[in-house]
């Protein structure tokens with residue numbers, strides 16, 4: 269049996285072909301061939317702490333270390349487990365997920381998943397919203413630029429590319445967590461259906477419950493009833509309850 273004097277392994281005799289050994293354990297290769305065991309220390313300076321494979325650069329090591337991760341991230345559509353949220357999103361957006369067939373449908377569904385989660389609209393380049401004339405503007409676009417990193421401003425066509433970006437750049441990762449662990453409840457997105465909320469005071473909410481909406485005469489935008497997206501309405505309620513001590517309610 270040939271043991272490597274560098275690490276004590278017997279890889280030269282085990283399951284490794286010469287080519288594989290040379291490529292993946294260059295030091296063991298040289299050592300078991302009778303060469304200098306310090307070979308490769310500089311060239312393959314990046315060692316995996318889990319299996320001691322060596323790599324020439326940090327990127328290759330990072331890619332390799334990914335394979336040691338447990339599959340614990342479910343696809344939001346079919347529930348199959350992946351090694352990371354990016355992998356799950358990549359699978360889903362490829363259009364091959366059984367829960368949502370076809371690239372376009374899947375990418376729209378992924379977009380809706382993000383748009384509908386609390387705070388999700390801040391990851392979107394052009395979130396869907398009511399325009400001044402009552403139309404719906406913004407939303408998913410086929411031409412890309414759907415997601416935006418608000419740390420560096422870069423835009424992305426697909427959720428998986430955006431996730432990959434925040435994963436690879438620590439400066440962009442902070443505070444940007446898209447929750448992809450939500451279960452998709454539908455595979456056919458319904459982009460025109462939005463829920464809007466009316467932010468108001470507790471006392472006025474009670475009056476509205478009794479008398480219905482009465483358009484205001486003195487609102488800052490003039491006569492009318494103002495509605496807001498759910499996240500804005502919630503912030504309004506939270507602000508009010510901090511200012512006035514009234515209970516905050518978000519409907």
Ligand SMILES: [Zn+2]
Pocket residue numbers: 272273274275276277278279293295296297299
């Ligand atoms: Zn060795």
Ligand SMILES: [Zn+2]
Pocket residue numbers: 316317318319320321332333336
């Ligand atoms: Zn390893």
Ligand SMILES: [Zn+2]
Pocket residue numbers: 343344345346347348359360365366367
């Ligand atoms: Zn799936």
Ligand SMILES: [Zn+2]
Pocket residue numbers: 417418419420421422433437440
């Ligand atoms: Zn960024």
